[in-house]
Amino acid sequence: ELKVEQNPLFLSMQEGKNYTIYCNYSTTSDRLYWYRQDPGKSLESLFVLLSNGAVKQEGRLMASLDTKARLSTLHITAAVHDLSATYFCAVDLLQMDSNYQLIWGAGTKLIIKP
Amino acid sequence: NAGVTQTPKFRVLKTGQSMTLLCAQDMNHEYMYWYRQDPGMGLRLIHYSVGEGTTAKGEVPDGYNVSRLKKQNFLLGLESAAPSQTSVYFCASSSVRGYTFGSGTRLTVV
Numbered sequence: 030e031l032k033v034e035q036n037p038l039f040l041s042m043q044e045g046k047n048y049t050i051y052c053n054y055s056t057t058s059d060r061l062y063w064y065r066q067d068p069g070k071s072l073e074s075l076f077v078l079l080s081n082g083a084v085k086q087e088g089r090l091m092a093s094l095d096t097k098a099r100l101s102t103l104h105i106t107a108a109v110h111d112l113s114a115t116y117f118c119a120v121d122l123l124q125m126d127s128n129y130q131l132i133w134g135a136g137t138k139l140i141i142k143p
Numbered sequence: 144n145a146g147v148t149q150t151p152k153f154r155v156l157k158t159g160q161s162m163t164l165l166c167a168q169d170m171n172h173e174y175m176y177w178y179r180q181d182p183g184m185g186l187r188l189i190h191y192s193v194g195e196g197t198t199a200k201g202e203v204p205d206g207y208n209v210s211r212l213k214k215q216n217f218l219l220g221l222e223s224a225a226p227s228q229t230s231v232y233f234c235a236s237s238s239v240r241g242y243t244f245g246s247g248t249r250l251t252v253v
Contacts (some may be wrong), residue, residue, distance in 0.1 A: 033185070062241065071233065072186075072244045117185055128193055130201065131176075131242065133185025 031056040031122045035134035043142055045107055050137045052101040052118035060121035061101050062131070063092050065114045072117065075103075108141045115139070146170070149234050149245035156224040156252045164219040164248050166234030174237040175217040176201075177209060179230040180247075186233060192217055224252045 032055040042048055052061070063075040076085045078094035078101060085092050089112065091104045101118055115136045121129040147168045156162055166175065173194045178186035178201075188201030192211040206228060208220045217236075221228060229252045234245040 071246045074241055074243075077241045119185070126199070128174075128191070128199070130188055130191070131186070133187070135183065135185050 031058070031120060031132045033118060033120050033132050033134040035116075035118055035137050037137060038135060039138045039140075041140045041142065042108055044109055047107065048105050050103040050105075050116055050118075050139075052103070052120075052134055054099050054101075054120045054132075056122065057096070057099075058120045058122055059096050060129070061094050062119045062121075063101070063103055064117045064119065066117065066136070067114050075116075105139075110141050110143055113139055113141045147234055147236055147243050147245040149232075149248050151248060152246065153249050154251070156221075156250065158224060158226060158252060160224050161220070161222050162224065162250075163221075164232055164234075164250075166217045166219070166245060167215055168217075168234075168236040168243070169215060170236060170238070170243065171214070172236035172238050172243075173214070175211065176235045176237070176242075177207070177217065177219045178233045178235065179203065179228075180233060181230050189219065189232075224250075226252045228252050 034053045061078045064072040076092040081096040083094045089106045094101045115138045117136045119131045119133045150165045176191040177189040187203050190209040192198045195214040198209045210218045232248045235242045
């Protein structure tokens, strides 16, 4: 059974600081997603990581994937208040019927204080 | 705008009532999904479909039924609602480029 664990689950930080959210998963997979969710809203796709060593950057966010360590990181550089949200990682697990199923982490609630 | 549309956005049901949630996508995706999201948790898969006329159970299928009569539509039914089904429901469709989510349906069962 694939388990996806994020940490921390809650993070309060000051504007201008750097921090990293970690996503560990327990079974081999080479497709990992990061999503952002604002309160009461849907999920916004941030990054799709498809191979070992993949690194993607968008603005102040950078995501990486190490499939050997089964670890992905979401790094926030010089945080700004607008990045306050809940961030989810999700891993595609290949099922017995040859279809993929997304397994989700519990989410990291990020609060950035001015 | 192209995407995934869910209706309704909000609903309050009494225990034992039935309802159907509708999901429509206009991206010609083969794969569609229904998830539920409970407070402090990630999404959990209820049912999914890999194409028109096909459905399969996900992680938490009990108490729900689905149908995919047309490629663009994926319906989620609750035959006899229970308070444990109070949740936010998200529909999604996917292609090789990734997943697209609807805006969600907030369902309360009293």
